[in-house]
Amino acid sequence: MTTSARPADAAPHPLLDRVLASDGTLPFALLRRHGGAExxxxxxxxxxxxxxxxxxxxxxxxxxVVPYRQARERGFTVRDDGAPLRCLVVRExxxxxxxxxxAALPPEPVAAEPLGFDVPDEEYAGIVRRVIDDEIGRGAGANFVVMRSFEAxxxxxxxxxxxxxxxxLLTHEVGSYWTFAVHAPVAGAPMESLSLAGATPERHLTLHDGVARMNPISGTYRxxxxxxxREGVLDFLADTKENEELFMVVDEEMKMMSALCPDGGRIVGPYLKQMxxxxxxxxxxxxxxxxxxxxxxxxxxxxxxxxxxxxxxACTVIARHETRPRGYYSGFLALFEPDDGAPSSAATGPAAYSLDAPILIRTAYLHDGGRVSVPAGATLVRHSVPEHEVAETRAKAAGVLASLGLVPRGAGPDTVVDLNAQPGVAEALTARNHQLAEFWVRPQEVAPSASGGALTSPSALAxxxxxxxxLVVDHEDQFTTMLAHQLxxxxxxxxVERWDAVDDVLAPDLLVLGPGPGDPRDQADxxxxAITRRAQERVSAGRPLLAVCLSHQVLAGLAGFPVRALLAPRQGVRxxxxxxxxxxxxxxxNTFGARLTTVDATAADNPVARLALEPSADADGVLTALRGPGVASVQGHLESVLSADGLTVLDALTRHVLGVPAAAPASSARAH
Incomplete structure (x- = not known):
């Protein structure tokens, strides 16, 4: 790459001048990163x-510029619109x-005719209701984001x-992680240009000097x-729905961190991002x-x-409920830069690279023929109110639309209140961490294990x-990466192996049948x-077995306990x-739960029923765990960031099924 230098008689910023004077054939990107001064x-x-x-x-x-359709690389379901993974190889x-x-950029946005949302408010509210009832209410998952798009x-x-x-966007938006404009035409094919501009608040992933960082943002104060x-933001910080929404996405991104990092990652924050x-x-x-x-x-x-x-x-649910392919919405920009300080790896080629990748939200796209789209989505959870989610998509799009002159900007308040400086805000943010597991908050150093592999922060339990x-079996929920990290x-x-790739379930010392979406009673799934077959095979062989969440429910059904849908889903609940x-x-x-009733151990002719497993239950009579010779199961996610006592319980259940003496009592279950 060459960097433009100013000749004595040249304009102050020659490359920017070339971009502004170009006829559309010059590829370019304009970036303001992290609120910087350049x-x-x-x-x-x-x-x-x-x-x-x-x-x-x-x-x-x-x-x-990475489109949503690249989720196919992970085997996920997408509506494939053919959007290209387009790269600008930087030469200047x-x-x-x-x-x-x-001062150099055009002073006012170009004229554009607003047309409105492609999915009207009432129709979007109906989609919200169906996702809550038909997906969350039937065990498909904890939360889903559904997109609609403002058109012009x-x-x-x-x-x-x-x-x-x-x-x-530079002038009117604040608090952005990146503000950007990208124009990437294909030489000789002017109708295949990719053109977008936005002000995204959210980092997806950065890598620098061997440190990976992700930045889950959720919960919205309009x-x-x-x-x-001050009163409005404190009400927002105290809102249960907004709280749980954030913890759910933290859990999901910690699954990713556990796949990326031998130390599993740690949680820092929370923070309030004001835009x-x-x-x-x-x-x-x-x-x-x-x-x-x-x-x-x-x-x-x-x-x-x-x-x-x-x-x-979630990708499957999106494909069922969204009305059109996503294009680049929810994808990301990814800036790879040579980084001499990064750890070398044969896979990186001749140079190690750092990475800065923001999520493509709060972004406007210019399509062929002058069509403009500004997509936005709302996070739908069990507490969602359809009309509120409609308003949230409008509010998320409004910052971009107002900046671009597609909706009135309004006069705005006379003064802007710094919400982070308001009394009580810092305390309300800190209070959220009282619900988190210390295991995921404190640093975890890596040390060699007895088997020669990596062991993170070995404790007295190890x-x-x-x-x-x-062997941890993944039933399409990557909580298994966090379970594996704790083990x-x-x-x-x-x-960790995917459920449809497992060959031998008898060989490992411990088989962990993991969680996943779905109805545990549906043997057609x-x-x-597979969970049913493997649980019975393992129990018949007298081999240690631990089952979690969905697999716990299947095991409970085999043991003779009735499994039913809960009156209200417990998604992201501590x-x-x-x-x-x-x-x-x-x-x-969980959306389903096994019920505590008197069980006739002879009613079902299977090896699990014959064990006469010992149950425990919560105040509503929903089974929390089962235990028997060489077998244990648990409804909750011991690996979740919400599980303050998760590691201690996991240790106790693992010792039980393996026949290892119990650990000495600790002064506090949360101390490990």
Whole structure:
């Protein structure tokens, strides 16, 4: 890459001037990152690739625009619109002071005719109701994001359109992680241009000096027209729905961090991100990794804040309920830059790269023929009110639409209140951490295990289980990566395998049948049939078995306990309940539950029923756990960030099924 230098007789910022004067054939990107004092101007060559692993990292910086359809790389269901994974291989760059850039850019957005949302309010509210009733209410997952798009049209050319949008967003939006404009035409194919501009609040993933960081943002305070207030933000911070929404996405992104980082990652925060028309709550997740940044991106497609959880089924739900393909909405920009400080890896080619990848939300797209679209989505959870979610999509789109002149900007409040400085806000944010497991909040260092592998922060619990191996079966919910991380912390050697790729369930010392979406009574579901078959095979052989959530429900059904849908789903709920004689604070993600009743052990002719498992239940009579010789199961997610007592309970259940003596009592279950 060459950096433009100013000749004595040249304009102050020659590369920016070339961009502004171009006829649309010059590829470019304009970036203001992290609220910085400069605008980066990038130009180069446009290359389309099929897979993230094909992004050309040969020593030059690369800006990739990654569409939602790349979720196919993980085997997920998408409506495939053919949107290309387009790369700008950077050959020239320039840094321009922010004030100079604003002065040079077109002063007003180009004229555009607003047309309204492609999915009307009433229709979108109906989609919300169906997702709550038919998906969350039937065990498909904890939360889902459904998109709709505001449409407009313009006769203006791409360069003045994008550069005027970029200036408007620089001027009128605050709190953005990136503000950007990208124009990526294909040489000789002007109708295949990719043109977009936005002000996204959310980092997806960064990698620098071996440190991976993710930044889940969820929960939305819609500022009133008169401006945000201390009372309004405190009400927002106290709202149960907004609280649970954030914890769900933190759990989902911690699954990804556990796949990326040997230390599993840790949680920092929470913080309040204030923007022009909205404020959000957020956490920062960080850990160390040596993965190629392209592989790290593949493993984290896509953020649960714009898809839902569990991730694989969220993609299926999106395909069922959205009216059109997503294009680039919920994808990401990914800037790969040569980084001499990054850990070397053979997979990175001749140069190691750092990565900065923001999520593509709060973004306007200029399509062929002058069509403009601004997509937005709302996170739907069990507490969602359809009319509120309609309003949320309007509010999320409004910041971009107002900046672009597509809806009235309004006069705005006379003064802007700094919400983070208001009395009580810091305390309300800190109070959220009282619900979190200390295990995921404190740093975890990596040390060698007895088997020679990596063991994270080995505690007093680790010795008794060292040298044992475990197979964790993934039933389409990556909570299994967090379970595996905790079992490694306890000293075990662990591998995770997808349910349809498991060959031998008898060989490992411990089989963990993991969680997943769905109805545990549905034996026509091949996952449920597999759980049933493997549980019986393992019990018949007298081999240690632990079952979690969905698998616990299947095991309970085999033991003769009736399994029914709960009156209200417990998705992202933290409860303190009896777990086999101990009151434990654990996070729950279940729509179904086994009921505590008198069981006739002879009623079912299977090896699980003949064990006469010992149950425990919560105050509503829903089973929290089962225990018998070499067998245990638990309804809650011991690995969840909500499970303050999760590691202690996991250790106790694992020792029980393996026949290892119980650990000495600790002064506090939360101390481990």
């Amino acid at each position: 605008v980066e101007v990038l130009t180069g060559e446009v290359v389309d690739v099929d897979l993230l692993g094909d992004v050309p990292l040969d020593g030059a910086p690369v800006l990739a 760059s320039e840094r321009v002071p922010l004030s100079d850039a604003i 049209r313009t006769d203006a050319a791409p360069v003045p359109t994008l550069t005027s949008w970029f200036r408007a 500022h009133p027209a008169s401006g945000p207030t 022009a028309r909205l404020s959000h709550t957020e956490y920062l997740l960080e850990g160390r990794t040596t993965l190629d940044p392209r592989e790290a991106l593949r493993l984290t497609m896509f953020a649960p804040t714009v898809t839902g959880s569990p991730m694989e089924n 010795g008794a289980l060292a040298g044992r191996d475990a 490694r912390h306890l000293g075990m050697t662990v591998r 091949p996952r449920i049939a 409860l303190e309940a009896d777990v086999l004689g101990t009151t434990a604070a654990v996070g729950y993600y």
